[in-house]
Amino acid sequence: MTARRQQRFLARAGVLVLLVIGSLYAGLPVLWMISSSFKPNTDIFEYPPKLIPGVATLAGYATIFTDPTKVRFFLNSYFVSLTVTLLTLLVAILASFAFSRYEFPLKRVLNVMIIGVQAVPPITLLIPYFGLVVFLGLYNTYQGLILTYMVFTLPYAIIMMTGYFNTLPRELDEAVKVDGGGSWTTLWKILVPISIPGIVSVGIYTFMIAWNEYLFALTLTKTVEMRTVPIGIQLLMGQHSYEWNEMMAMSVLGCIPVLVLFLFFQRYFIGGMTAGSVKN
């Protein structure tokens, strides 16, 4: 009996040690980022390096919050990401409803198209895309960025939402029909309210993609007041050569929205990722 308990204790200690080693690999770089953001820039490469800064300062953060250009990066990112999230959800819910509840001739073709475009690496389309956006008059505008991000977020949003709708019984639709409601009513009054978990996870994932996007934000905007946070961080690098503490402070601030979303909606994050993966 005691031997068994001892064995269990050892196993527990072993697992704990492995978990701690793993979390050093995952977490130390992040810890270093946070610690560097509180150091004066002169101490960044001090020897020997210290994880806990000898002199802690908020200078890095202060320069960001007092510079309207840098605050603008954040406002741009919030505006673009939130708009993309809302619009993607709206358009994806409509399309998923059709894919889940209707049989129509072009369904298969559209499905293949939506899954197929996911496989195209965005960077290969950059050059004609740039030309197209300039042609449409969307260069250096919010609309240009928002529509672009929607093209990237829609395919997986539709796939996930269709999967979610497929899990909801069709008898619900029938019940609405019996009660005299049309398909529009079925969708917005019945299916959408009970799909909130699926919608939340699609929304979070969409927000995360939009917030973190770099390549197209760099290509499709020109002026500094249109830049988003990822570009802003990179711009710091050119502007004042290597204000490391400021770059780290901006990085910390830049990942806070996603981190907060993750903390509050963990279960949707993880559960929702695979929600649409089961096809029937």
Add this chain to the structure above:
Amino acid sequence: MSVGTTVTEPTARSAGKRSQISGKLAPYGYVSPTVILMVVLMLIPIVMVLGYSLMDNVIMKQNPQFVGFAHYVDILTSDSFHGAVWNTLIFTGASVIAHLVIGLIFALLLNTDLLGNRTKALFRMIYILPWLFTVAIIAILWRLLLAPNGVVNYLLTSSHLIGSQIAWLAEPQYALFAVTFINIWSGYPFYMTSLLGRPPGDSDRPLRGSQGGRRQPPTAVRVHHPPAAAADRHQHGPARLHLDDTAVRPHLDDDRRWPVEYDGDAEHLHVQTRLQPVSVRERLGERSDRPGYLPGAGYLLRPRPESP
């Protein structure tokens, strides 16, 4: 954007026809915003890329000329392209393998039943961190860490694993290795969470106990003919609804798992599970009072907020 099917009036034949047509068009209405967006901003660029690849003097210059597959020949015979393909293969292959291995190990560790849920939640949080960063942050962070006088070199030299500081990202023989390593760090959480499934302690019932994994209580149920049940009640006592995982059994019968009491009036359905009845009528407002409405034809049950 089209609105779906209109309500069929049994008496008006033309209205029925119209609803049939609009019923056929409805799915196209629903997918049209997606299709327009995808065609304009995805298909057209793809076609443009294919077109450009066969032409000379495009994009920046006037007078494009058709050159056939000349550019493809150029690229396929160039050494730098071979080098790039080779590097990409190494980068991708190593990343995928490492992602799977690390993701699987971490997922297994996090799935242990030797530790409490809180401890596991904390570690899961830490393990997922790299996923939350944008590429710009990852790039800058690792430039800081891997700088010649950075912290990685300090750790490696002070533990005598390497003799002198290495410019990991600047020297050709190390750069690919360093970039692959960074990519592995930033990418494994996705694999880990995919393998992990739902966080522990998230389901309503404990993981173990039932053999077939977790059972979720039904999210919706529809009651077909409560009046019939009322009649039934006089003979057999309180009617019971059968609630299934797939949510719906269109008839009333005996069920031991989620008993539902029915007091004989369609408007008062008492459900004694953690499900809460919401009638479709409630959802639809006044709409349901139209003639032809079958009383009690539809009910939705929602999970009840956790009882204290």
